[in-house]
Amino acid sequence: MAPALQTKYVFSLAIKVGAPIIAGDHGHGVRRVIPILGGEVFGNGFKGTIFPVGADFQTIRPNGFTELEAKYAFELDDGAIVYIENIGIRFGRKELLDRIAKGEIVDPASIYFRSVPKFETGSEKYRWLMENLFIGVGARHPDRVEIDMHQVL
Numbered sequence: 001m002a003p004a005l006q007t008k009y010v011f012s013l014a015i016k017v018g019a020p021i022i023a024g025d026h027g028h029g030v031r032r033v034i035p036i037l038g039g040e041v042f043g044n045g046f047k048g049t050i051f052p053v054g055a056d057f058q059t060i061r062p063n064g065f066t067e068l069e070a071k072y073a074f075e076l077d078d079g080a081i082v083y084i085e086n087i088g089i090r091f092g093r094k095e096l097l098d099r100i101a102k103g104e105i106v107d108p109a110s111i112y113f114r115s116v117p118k119f120e121t122g123s124e125k126y127r128w129l130m131e132n133l134f135i136g137v138g139a140r141h142p143d144r145v146e147i148d149m150h151q152v153l
Contacts, residue, residue, distance in 0.1 A: 005152065005153075006152075006153040007135060007150040007151060007152055007153060008150060008151045008153055009043070009044070009148060009149075009150050010043070010044055010046070010134070010149045010150065010151050011041060011042065011043040011044055011046035011148075011149050012041070012042055012043045012146065012147065012148045012149065013039060013040075013041055013050065013074075013145075013146065013147045013149070014039045014040050014042070014050075014144055014145075014146050015036055015038075015039040015050055015070075015072070015144055015145045015146070015147070016036070016037040016038045016039045016050075016052075016143060016144050017034050017035065017036060017037060017056070017143065017144060017145055018034065018035035018036075018037050019035075020032045020033070020034050021033040021034075021035070026059075028059060028061075029059040029060050029061045029062065029067075030059070030060045031057070031058070031059055032057075032058040032059075032060060033055050033056070033057055033058070034055055034056040034058065034070075035055050036050065036051075036052065036053065036054040036055055036056065036070070036072045037052050038050050038051065038052040039074075039144065041074050041076065043148075046076065047076065047077045048074050048075050048076035048077055048082075049074060049075055050072060050073075050074040051072065051073050051074060051075065053072060053073065054070065054071050054072030054073065055070070055071065055072075056068055056069070056070035056145075057069045057070070057071075063094070064091065064092070064094050064097035064098075065089065065090075065091045066089065066090040066091065066097075067088075067089060068086070068087065068088040068089065068090060068115065069085075069086075069087050070084075070085070070086040070088075070115075071083075071084070071085050071086075072084060076126070078125070080121060080123035080125060080126050081121060081122070081123070082119055082120070082121045082123075082126060082129065083119070083120040083121070084117050084118070084119055084120075085117070085118045085120075086115045086116070086117040086118075086136060086147070087115060087116050087117075087118075088113065088114055088115025088116065088136060088138065089112070089113075089114060089115075090111060090112065090113040090138070090140065091111070091112050092106075092110055092111035092112060093110070096110055096111060097111075100140050103142040104142070105141065105142065106140070108138075108139030108140075108146075111139075111140070113137070113138035113139060113140065114135060114136065114137060114138070115135070115136035115138060115147065116133070116134070116135060116136070117134050117136050117147075117149060118130075119134075132151050132152065133151075133152040134149050134150060134151055134152065135149075135150045135152060136148065136149055136150070137150065
């Protein structure tokens, strides 16, 4: 029998985001691009800065179900650069999703926001990020997205 699936908290991201760029309905939902303006990485010995580059490319379905595809990079305090491609979904009751879209604060526990990040780095110290799977648990705030990264053991 295979071992039981477990996860372990590794670090967090606090990602500053800009105003959405709305490209409109492309037949499969509304395409939005959310610019990444910077932010920070912290927790369990991780400390660093998210570069003000990249974006979250979203498709919002008519019922509010949102597909997320964010691409950005961060630098840790020891100089290591890490690229991240984070694919995820966000969903909840329509009235709560509408409040988030208006920039209002919504209890993160009432929204299902999960992602599967993929990391790339040339740093030997952080090579293990590329050799493991992770699950992100996110929360959307008016000016930022917070994601806790959990390693799948």
